[in-house]
Amino acid sequence: MSVLDRLPAWTTTGVGSLPFTDPAEAVAHATGAYGLPFCPQLPRLEGDMISEWLGADPGRCGWSPGRDRERPAAWDAFVAALRRRPPRHRLVKLQVTGPVTLACALEREQGSRPSREGAIDLAVEVARWLAANASGQVARLAALGLDAVLVVDEPALGVFGTEGVERSWEPLRTVAPAWGLHLCCHVPWDVVGRARPDLLSFDLALDPVDGEGAAVLRDLAASGGWIAWGTMRVASEERAEDASRRLVEALAEIEVDPSRSLLTASCGSGRVSPARERQIAAELAIAARSLRSGRRWRLPTSRP
Numbered sequence: 249m250s251v252l253d254r255l256p257a258w259t260t261t262g263v264g265s266l267p268f269t270d271p272a273e274a275v276a277h278a279t280g281a282y283g284l285p286f287c288p289q290l291p292r293l294e295g296d297m298i299s300e301w302l303g304a305d306p307g308r309c310g311w312s313p314g315r316d317r318e319r320p321a322a323w324d325a326f327v328a329a330l331r332r333r334p335p336r337h338r339l340v341k342l343q344v345t346g347p348v349t350l351a352c353a354l355e356r357e358q359g360s361r362p363s364r365e366g367a368i369d370l371a372v373e374v375a376r377w378l379a380a381n382a383s384g385q386v387a388r389l390a391a392l393g394l395d396a397v398l399v400v401d402e403p404a405l406g407v408f409g410t411e412g413v414e415r416s417w418e419p420l421r422t423v424a425p426a427w428g429l430h431l432c433c434h435v436p437w438d439v440v441g442r443a444r445p446d447l448l449s450f451d452l453a454l455d456p457v458d459g460e461g462a463a464v465l466r467d468l469a470a471s472g473g474w475i476a477w478g479t480m481r482v483a484s485e486e487r488a489e490d491a492s493r494r495l496v497e498a499l500a501e502i503e504v505d506p507s508r509s510l511l512t513a514s515c516g517s518g519r520v521s522p523a524r525e526r527q528i529a530a531e532l533a534i535a536a537r538s539l540r541s542g543r544r545w546r547l548p549t550s551r552p
Contacts, residue, residue, distance in 0.1 A: 250446055251395045251425045252474045252508070254337040258536040259283035260511045260529070261476065263430060263449065264343035264401065265291050265518030267525050271322040278322075279329045281529035283536070284510065286341035287326045287385070291518040294321055297345040297401065298353045319385070331392055339395050342424070344382055346402035347375035347416050353404075367408065371416035379419040386424045397447055398424035403432050410436045414443040428476075432515040437464045444468065449476035451514040452498055453486075462502040469504045476510035479535075480528060482517050488534035495539070511536050 261284035268274035269292050279285040294300045300320075320326075330340065351371035386396045400420055405413065421427050428447030429440065435450050437460045448468060457465065465475060477498075480491040491511070499506055513528045520528075 250472055250474070251339055252397060252446060253472075254339055255284060255474075255510070256337075256540070257507050257509055258511050258539045260532040260536050261341055262286055262288070262517060262529070263432075263478065263512055263515040264399070265289040265297075265515075267292065267518055267520055267522050269293055272325045273522075275322050275325040275329050277526065277529070279326070279333070279335075281526065281533070283335075283533075284337075284339060284341055285326075285330065285335055286343065287320055288322045289343060289518065290321050297403075298350065300345060302350060302353065323385070327388060327392070330389070330394060334392065334394060338393060339397065340389060341399060342382060342385055342389075342396050343399045343401055343430070344378050344420070346400045346404075346429075347371040347378055347420070348402050348408050348413055349404035350374045350378075351416075352408045364409070364411065368412055368416055371408075371413075372419065375416055375419040379423045382420070383423050395426070396424040397426040397428055399428040399430050399447065399449060401430045401432075405431065405436055405439070406433045410439045413439060417443060428474075430476075430515070432478075435461060437461045440464050441467065444471070445473065447474045447476060447510075449478065449510075449512065451478035453479055453481045453491075453494060453514045457498060457502055462504070465502055466504050469508055472508070474508040474510060475504070476512050478512045478514040480513040480532060482513045482515075482520050482524070482528060486531075488531040488538065491532065491535040492538055495535075506539075511539070 260282050262278060262282055264286060266274045266288040268290060274288040274290055278288045348371050351367060351374050355367060382398055389396050400417060426446040428449060429445045430449040432451050434455055440448055441464045477495055479495045480486050511532050517525050
């Protein structure tokens with residue numbers, strides 16, 4: 249049994265980044281407005297997902313296994329909030345920029361691409377560094393009696409390539425009680441099938457599922473995996489009804505058991521206004537209630 253099975257179906261959560269500049273305000277939102285709390289990434293304070301880990305100038309700062317990284321700006325406030333009010337299911341979400349995406353950024357700074365094997369070796373080394381860093385956060389949460397799901401965010405797969413790429417994630421698979429992939433690019437379904445994460449997070453609102461994707465999602469769900477459906481576009485005025493309708497239509501086509509499902513917006517919340525982010529969280533909560541009740545939106549049944 250996965251620790252994720254402690255979550256109710258249609259628990260809401262965020263992808264990771266939030267548009268706030270006050271860490272305490274961001275933490276209050278991430279732990280209070282969502283069913284699965286997450287440590288917020290704050291791009292307006294920490295820079296984008298690359299500079300957050302490598303520094304503002306990867307070519308100057310570089311990377312080495314010994315390079316230390318401070319905790320996220322919101323970390324202390326996040327731990328304090330969880331100590332005061334832990335979630336009933338005692339599960340929280342952490343995110344790291346994926347080693348493939350960081351390796352891709354480092355390759356670009358070097359001005360030339362190494363061999364394919366060399367690129368993957370670099371990604372594995374970066375993954376070991378990420379795992380060492382994340383393990384400290386996971387251990388701190390465990391001391392509070394909380395389990396973590398560690399989600400690896402990999403938007404650069406389309407540039408880096410996918411052949412053999414799942415080897416890059418091996419050092420991160422066992423850091424936390426559960427691990428996941430967030431893919432905001434066009435999802436390479438063959439990679440998902442090989443990697444078999446405990447949790448797959450992807451942007452349904454931006455990239456509808458094709459036949460191959462439906463087969464992979466059915467297999468993932470049948471093996472106990474969870475799916476975080478990014479079903480609401482953030483850079484628009486979409487509401488709960490849009491998210492619910494899109495998801496129900498997708499589930500009818502995919503024919504996957506929806507009982508192991510999380511509900512998110514598409515990625516990009518760090519670039520919207522705080523008011524829009526608050527609206528997104530509230531609308532997702534409304535959509536989750538309607539999906540659970542089944543009264544307004546009829547849920548498809550799973551395959552026999």
